[in-house]
Amino acid sequence: MEALDLTKRPKSKLALKPEWADVCFTCGTCASGCPVTGVDGWDPRKAVRAALLGLEQELVDSRWPWICTICGRCEYMCPQGVNLMALIRYARTLRERDKVPGVLHKGVAMCLERGNNLGIPETDYLFLLADLSKEMEEGTVETEHGEEYPPYPGFYCPVDKEGANIIVTINSKEPMGEPEDMMFWWRIFYAAKESWTVPKQNWEGVLWGLFTGDDDALKEQCRRIIENARKVGAKTILYPE
Amino acid sequence: MSVFELLKEYIETGRIKLDKSKYEGKKITIHDPCNYHRKSFMSFGQHFLDECRWVTAQCCPEIVEMEPHGMNGLCCGAGGGAWASPYVQERIDYGKWKADQIKATGTDLICAPCHNCRDQIMKSLTKEFDIPQRTYYIWELVSDCVIMEPWSEEEVKKSHEERDKQYERDDIDLDEEY
Structure with missing residues (x-):
């Protein structure tokens, strides 16, 4: 040497x-x-x-x-x-970006292009939220651990609700693979009678640009979260990551 | 706003009420996610260790700490993107530190207040290292203890109107075959 x-x-x-x-x-x-x-x-x-x-x-x-x-x-x-x-x-x-290990950079590129790391289309996302809302309202939720939940009369998941107090980002793994887990927060919001909403577009809360050392992507992802909050006039961003 | 502050506010102001019998007699240990505590403190001068313990104790008061915990706590092994990285065996080896800590507490439950840490502990470390405890998000603990009071007819009606308006705007028809 x-x-x-x-x-x-x-x-x-x-x-x-x-x-x-x-x-x-x-x-x-x-x-x-x-x-x-x-x-x-x-x-x-x-x-x-x-x-x-x-x-x-x-x-x-x-x-x-x-x-x-x-x-x-x-x-x-x-x-x-x-x-x-x-x-x-x-x-x-x-x-080099094409040598970033595994799926991380692909997720970043996907998020910049389609608003979430997994490329879930907007129509699928909106339908899923509505469908889950109905299950929760009717009390027909099937959970992994077999818990039983009562009906939540009047519940629905607000999307881009004007004037909501809190806007919540979403971890794309939930709509993709564990949608019922979103209801943990939904049940809390119901009980608290919170005025809340999720974004219609660019709702991803998992910012992989942080992990890949990609400052430009990270800045853009943060900008979108803030833009979504401003669009509906939400005072608070809840970021459960 | 952090999840800890919001949950604490809801409980403290009585906006949500908790059924404390849900986890009666159970013990819980808390995993401290690096981002919420150590890194938040180093970047913004604020950690949420006390809020996290306060909220957890509202659901399950018997907390057994891991050593070390808090500001000097160990990462779950899947941080910084490692959960999605191809170096799987390295992530599991790293997680053995956490698994050993968790098992040493001898609790019934684990509180993991972060998506990433929860996945590493619940979906990977539990089976790799035979962790006997079940892992919960902190908002899952609270959600499971929340006492559900149905809304009034008036509130339900108003909510349905808002919902219908939203579904019309977004072109959602649940009766349609999808």
Whole structure:
């Protein structure tokens, strides 16, 4: 292995700010507390060293920034205040988009194009909400664990309701695979007599741009959530993610 | 607004009433999602650890903590997109930390106040590591304890009018074969 000449250290693409790497004292507190220290030979301290010493491409090309869950324990305990989460997330940003592991980037692209990560069409979504509402009102809900629920007279799921107090985002896994789980909140809203609504379009609450290091996508997804709230005049966004 | 603040407000102001007998005699442990607590605190100076425990205790007062928990709590192993990532074995290995913590509490129930953490614990770790407890969203606990009082005829009528208007706007016809 060739020794690094630190006097000719190239400018790092990853250590963008001093607090991302330069300020590190290499104490190893981060690595000691990290549940994925040692996986593929990496740990948070090594990631910081790689960023500082011009070896960032090795980190970017490795699986490690994606096995790390960016839980933030390392940063919370770091005595030097190294911004480890920003650093690791940016290592994900530097990954070419077609090399982002698994479905995450596909979900981001789908969400930007069709308003939710799974590409559920608007008509299916609206019909599902109406159908579930009817089941809940009539008390004919079938649940996974066999619970029985009474009828909820007058219940329906408001969509883009003008002047609603609370607008709620939706996790696309629920309409797709666990629709009855949406009723947990619906039953609470019914009892509280809340004035609430869900968005008609762009209702996704799971913003994968956060995970893929895609700031432009994330910004657009957040903009849509706020736009939906403004459109109906909702004072509060409930974001159950 | 966070789910904890809203649930606490509903309970505190009496807008919803809870049937406390639902989980009587049961013990519960709480998983603290990184985003709601540690990362929210580091980004915005606010965590919801106390609100989360207060709301949980309204449904099931006997809370047994995992160690470590709170600001130093361990991730479920599926955060940061790992639930949807192809590195499945790595996600499960990571989750073993959480599974061991959960089992050590010896409780009957687990409160997981986040979609992602709940899926990892309930759908993956439970079967991988034989976790005996059942996992609940915090809003599921509250929802299961809420005392249902049917609306008045007038309220039902008003709601039906609003519903019909919405369905007409969105072209929804439930009688139509779909």
